[in-house]
Each structure stands twice: as C-alpha cells, then as structure tokens.
Amino acid sequence: MTLISKVGNFVTGTARMAFLGGNKVYYAWLAFLAACIVQALFAYAHQYDRGLISTSMRDSVSWGFYIGNFTFLVGVAAAAVLLVVPAYVYDWKPIKEVALFGELLAVASIVMCLLFVLVDMGRPDRFWHILPFIGRMNLPSAIMAWDAIVLNIYLAVNLVVASYLVYCGYHGIQYNKKFVWPLVIFSIPMAISIHTVTAFLYNGMASRPYWNSAILAPRFIASAFCSGPALLLILFQILRKVSAFEIKDEAIHKVAELMAYAMGFNLFLFGAEVFKEYYSNTHHLVHYEYLFAGLHGEPSPIAWYAWMSLAFAVISFFLFLIPKTRRNIVTMNIGCVLIYASVYIEKGIALIIPGFTPDQLGQVYAYVPSSTELRVAAGVFGVGFLLFTLMVKVSVAILFERPQAEAQPAHAEAQPARA
C-alpha cells in the first residue's frame, strides 16, 4: 500500500468508525451537539450582521463571556500536561493509557479557544493581519501575538502526536519512538507556556489592578490542573461503561489525588491574593468588592457566582483530599462536577468581569452576557465537544475495540511504552 492510499484508507476508515456503530445515546448526543451548533450559526449571523453591539459588552466592560470562556479553555487544554507528565516522564503505567485522551482534549479545547477569539473579534475578516509573514505581528511586545503563536504550536503538536498514534494503531504498525518522544516532551513546556502567556495577557496590564498581580500565572496553572482532569475523569468512567476502554481504578484515584494537591495550591494562592487586597485596603480593593458584594449600594450580579465558586472549590478540595471520599465513586464524581463548575466560574466570570468593573475611570457597568453571547458560546462548545466526541470514538474503536488479530496488539502499540 502506498502512503497516499494508506492515509486515504485511514481517513475513510476513521470516518466510518466515528459515525457508524454507535448506540442511540451516542446519536442523540451528536444530534444535540449539532443542534447547539446550528442555533449558534443563526446567533453568530445576527452578531456578524449587526456587530458586537448585539453582545452586552461595551467600552466599560470590553471583554466578557467570550474571552472568559477562552481563558477557561486554555486551562483545560494545558491540563493535558497533568496526565502526560506522569505518564511519559515517570513511566507510570496506569496513567499512560489515558494520556492520549488528554491530548485529544487539548486539541478540542484549543479549537474552541481559537473560535472564541474569532467570535470576539470586531473584524474577523482581518484575521490574516495576525498571521506570520503576510500579516504584521507586533512582536516581541504584544502578548496577544505571542498567545496566537503558542496556541497554534500547541494545537499542531497535540494534533500531530495524537493522530500519528491513532494512525499507527489503525494500520497496526509500530510507531516511531524517535518521532513521538521529542514531540511529547516538547508538549509539556508548551502546555505550561500557553496558560502562562494567556495569564500574562491580563497580568501585564498595569491599567487593571485586579489582574496586575504576580501570582496570576501560577493561579492559572493551579486551577487548570483541577478543571482539565475533572473533565477527563468523568469521560473515562463513561467510556469504561459504554466501550471496551479500560482504565484501572488505581489510575483514576491517582489523578484525583493530584487534583487535590492542585486545588489546595489554587486555594492557597487565592487566599494570598485576598489577604493582600483586603489587608492593604487600597483603592484597588473595589474590584474584589464588586466580585464578592457590589459597589455604591448596588449588589453585583456576579457576587452569587463568586461565592458559589469558592464554596465548590473548598468542598471539592476536601472530597479529593480525604482518601475515603476520593475513592468513593459517588463523592468523587460530585467532586469532579464541583471542581469543573468552580473553575469555570472562576475563569469565565470571576476573572474577566471584575477586572473591568469599575472601569479605569471608576464607572460601574454591570455586565451580564446577552442571549447572543450565550447562544454563540453554546455553539462553540458544541463544535469542541463534537470534535472531541468523534476523536474519542475513533481512538477507542482503534485502540480498544478492534479484533486483535487484525492489527496485532494495536492497543499496546498506540502507547509509547518504553518496554
């Protein structure tokens, strides 16, 4: 077989695996995601037609729900590293088989990140201005330009590694370790860098005291190490139920333990931030007052979410810290949902909005996303989840469900074992 026919065979074969042979729930899920995407296309068409005035963003709060989601998803993408580090570096067997799914999650998340940036742009038609060579990137000073670079490199690396491993598994051939290994090692600092650069995007703005804190990047990394794995743990349990995917309880508990440490560190950093602001009690405290209560006697529309996020974080920290609740399937899943919700609120709402409220001249604009923003965001998540679902379906089918005779132990080959 020539390479071209091999690749063609791979594409048609995986497409068949992605769309055929699912159960009713699978097709219902795909239909649901497709519906999310279709309604979002209408919402985006409306926004494209009328401009960003159809969002609730204004000059006072000039970034909102879109950029909040973008930031959250960069964290989810970076979190793939949490699974890759122990799997590849420490050669810790139980986690190794799940690292591929971390990479697939990273790919889907970065795609969502790029879409959120695109829908937030005032002139999406001028996207080419930020492309290297044909555009005019403001390097080295603009963090947004750096972010575009690292996000695209991270996307490319994960896409190449994951699709190469799946491709080799599909054809039952031994993958080339010399090709995969350096890319995997490279993806580890890249994961740290995408979230660090994204944090620097906010961190570097002296005009916004709420973000102008040296521990913003460490906080981003710590919270990402909670939210990404939370999503994967739930996914693994679903896959274990509905497919031939195998994962030992030991691996799940180990990931949960790592999440407990990450959440503990995240809460510590948050506490350090809160102490600094409230104890020094400067004018800069207004942003925290808006986050947790409100200003000028007006309650803030986000205070309720901020307290909820904090409560979820504390509860899930203890659920994951105590071995008994960590190993109990019910309490662990409650913990996963709480962690995901907590970090989603923290990044999506509590990071962006108070940074802009009050604005640079002390004016308060109570931002709440418009229905257009919510609908478009639902569509972006729809695209990401659809992509992730299809990729996971294919990977599981190739690595866990194919007859062993056909592709030898494809299962074992897909993992860069050093045996």
Place this chain on the structure above:
Amino acid sequence: MRELPTLPAMPAPEPTAEGYTRREALVMGLFALAAAATTTGCAVDRQAFDDFVAKHFKDLSPAELQDRLAQMEKRYTESYGKPVKVSATPAQEGVLFGYALDLSRCIGCRRCVYGCVEENNQSRDPQTHWITVLEMDKEDGVNLQNANAFYDHETVPAPGKFYMPVACQQCENPPCVKVCPVAATWKEPDGIVVIDYDWCIGCRCCISACPYGARRFNWGTPHIPKDEFNPVTEYLGNRPRQRGVVEKCSFCIQRVRKGLYPKCVEVCPVGARKFGNQLDPDSEIRYIIENKRVYILKEELNTQPKFFYYYGL
C-alpha cells in the same frame, strides 16, 4: 507653527515592481477562499476586495498612499454628498505636542465633548464620545472611585463639585501601543498616538490596556448625518470609521498638524484648555509646565502622558 509641506512623507518601503508580491498573492488567495466560503451569495465587489487587501499604513508606498487617499475621498464624497478631503499630513519636525487643562476653571459644560464629536466625526447613533467629563466632590479631591461620568444637571457647575475632562493622554510610553497584536496603533514623532482603522482587528486589547478609559470601540455601525459630517479629514484621524474598530482622541491631528488648535481648546468657554509645542520654550504649554503645579493622571503607571492637569486659579 511653521508652514507645512503638503507632500506625504511617510517612509516608503521599496518601489513596487510590476505584478504582485508574494504577500499580495497570499492575501488575494485568502480573499478568494473567504469569498468562496461566503454563503450569502452576494457579489464580491471591488471595494470589498480593496478593503480586504488594504495594507498597513506604514507599508504603503507614496504612490499607493495617494491611490488610497483618492479612493477614500471618492467613496466618502459619494456617501456624504459633499466633497471630502482625506489627507495624510506628516508630523512636523521639532514639534512635540502638549496639552494642559485647568481644573480650577472647568465648569463641566461638556461643550468640548460635543465640539469634539462634530469635528472628529464620531458616531451619533450609537453615540460615541472621545472626551469623558468626570464630576467629583471638592471635599474628596481627585478620587475616581467616587467620580460620576453621567451627571445630568440643569446648570453647571453643581455646588460642591468639580470637573475633570479625560481623553487620550497621548502617552510617551503608551500601553495601548505595546499590547496591539497587529501594530495597528503607534506613536507618531510629534507624540500623537494614532490608529490605522483599516488594520485594526477589533480585539480590544488596547481598551483593556489603557489606564485612562480613552479608547472607544465601534460596537455597532457608526452613523453620522450627512449635513453634520466634517469633510476635512485625516487618514490617521477623523475620517469615517468602520464597525468593529477602535478609535480615540488624536489631539485633532487634522487641525494641529496644520497649525490650528484642537477643537476642544477652541470651544472651551472658560479657557480651561491650553495646547502647544512642548519643545518651543516660548509656548504657553511650556510656561504652564514650568510655572504651575501640574498633575499627571495615574503618574505611578509611568505612561508619561502629554496631558497635564493644573490649578490655575
């Protein structure tokens, strides 16, 4: 101020050869793709094409700049039903503009705000203002957390209040320029921070970075009644803006580079606004900086504004 040469003196990259450069070819390819992907089925007209491939202002050769200016004049003349002039007046040598505002004189009448709107072709619907006038308590002093930009009195000044107009401070160290991912905004040699509206991608990083809340985004399509349109315009100043791009005060670049005062200085009924060349030792602005106790907004951020507040009375 001395007389200006009217020739565009922007740096020319290199003489353009016949045919297309690699960059132009790539951009055109992208445009073809975008057009092909368009589901609306509307014809791709020449204007849309020109806008899509429009180069960065600093990448235009002198000939291309003249073409672009002529194109714009034609288009704006058609849209607004009167002859429109679009210039690209270069900065004068030996000029560094400076602005001073006497807080003890300002009465908060907002004539500057609306004078600016008319002069600089800001959108009337949705309403865009480059100048924000803050009302604060005399007892409290300059405290932005208690400032009110939306005061609405029958007459001003209100008892016990003072007023602080804020617009672009034309920083020597501008955070907005630093963060722009596509270099669509930059500082000119005479100190004015300008925006190329044809290059801005509307990411709004600059709005986040500006400590003075000076930048405005065109959330909707800007609208100016034809009879109110100011036909004397500048490429990097008051020419019409598109939806989805950022704009802000340019010290009335279309006026000050021709030796006129900014409109806000001209319309201020109490003479609170002073403007001039900081490098001219005999200028009024220089006198104020040297002899008055000037105040810089958010001095600790090291933005080094060319805008000085002072108490003259």
